[in-house]
Amino acid sequence: MTCIMDDLSAPLSPGLYIVATPIGNLADLSPRAASILARADLIAVEDSRVTARLLHHVGVKRPMAPYHDHNADQVRPGLVARLGTAAIALVSDAGTPLISDPGFKLVRDARAAGHPVVTIPGPCAAVAALTLAGLPTDRFFFLGFLPPKEKARADAIAEVAAIRATLILYESGPRLPATLAALAAGLGDREAAVAREISKAFEECVTDTLSALAARYAEGGPRGEIVIVVGPPGEAAAPEAADVDAALVEAMTRLPTARAAGEVARATGLPRRDLYARAMALRDAE
Known part of the structure; x- marks a missing residue:
């Protein structure tokens, strides 16, 4: 808490501060995040009740404004207009803002208007x-x-x-x-x-x-x-030889032998050299 109090003596510069908040355990709030929240002129929040509990944990009260999926388009221009003279912190109910919420549009518009954007990293579910x-x-x-x-x-x-x-x-x-x-x-x-x-x-x-x-x-x-x-998918099964031959034969109806082998190599992941040799054998067998 001492570090937070020391930081409180310096006002924040105007701009947008993206503040990651705890996803469950309030002790995960970093000292820097707590300091930013304590000094912000305004906090843009998903739910003021949730953020109020977090501010109570820090021991401060700050003005809050709702910013969520249902009002973001209406609220965003006003927030951007204030960034020239005010330090605005953006928080979600839990975790890092912009992850599955409309925060990225606020960051985009803030940057387009020439305002500083600062991130305070932390928890992410x-x-x-x-x-x-x-x-x-x-x-x-x-x-x-x-x-x-x-x-x-x-x-x-x-x-x-x-x-x-x-x-x-x-x-x-x-x-x-x-x-x-x-x-x-x-x-x-x-x-x-x-x-x-x-x-x-x-x-x-x-x-x-x-x-x-x-x-x-x-x-x-x-x-x-x-x-x-x-988890990611397992390794793809190797294509059947008959399927490879059919692909080569079809490709050679449209392309020279070398290019046909290259096309099938890209599609199957098989070595181009081996496919070229097989394509030559198929062509000579005709």
Whole structure:
């Protein structure tokens, strides 16, 4: 707390401050984030009741203005206009702003107007769940929330099915059973994890295959916000020799032999040299 009080003596320069807040445990609020919140002229919030509890934890009171999906377009111009003379902090109810919320539009417009934008990094549920899941972390793809309607959800899953990366998405308890079933149907039985209550007393991360998780939560999801982490697809099976030959023959009806071999190599991942030799053999056998 001493560091926060020392910082409070210096006023903030005008601009937009993106402040990450705890996703559960209030002790995860960094001293720098607490200092920014304590000195901001205004805090743009999702829910003033949630942010009020956080400010109470810091021991300060600051003016707040709602900024969320339902009013962002109406509120944003006024916030941007104030940035020339005021320090405005942007927070979400939990975690890092701009992750599945309209904050990126405020940052975009603030930059376009020439105002400084500063980020105060901290908790993020997506990254926290990734560290808990024990799935590959070298490449990951964040999906946010899937569409609620069945067809749109299935289409969204189909779009990412071939991506060779760990998938991360957010979900609510009531929608969890349908989402897990759709993921299992659209992605196959991959390794996955369901994380919830991250950083809280009853933090839980259940790992299993998608089908097993879908069965586990079929009767209803737990309360609270949930992060689903899905492992990348396995290695693709090598194409059958007959299929490769057919692809080469078809390609050679349109292209010279070398280019046909190159096209099939890109499509199958097989060595171009081997495919060229096979294409020559097929051509000579005609």
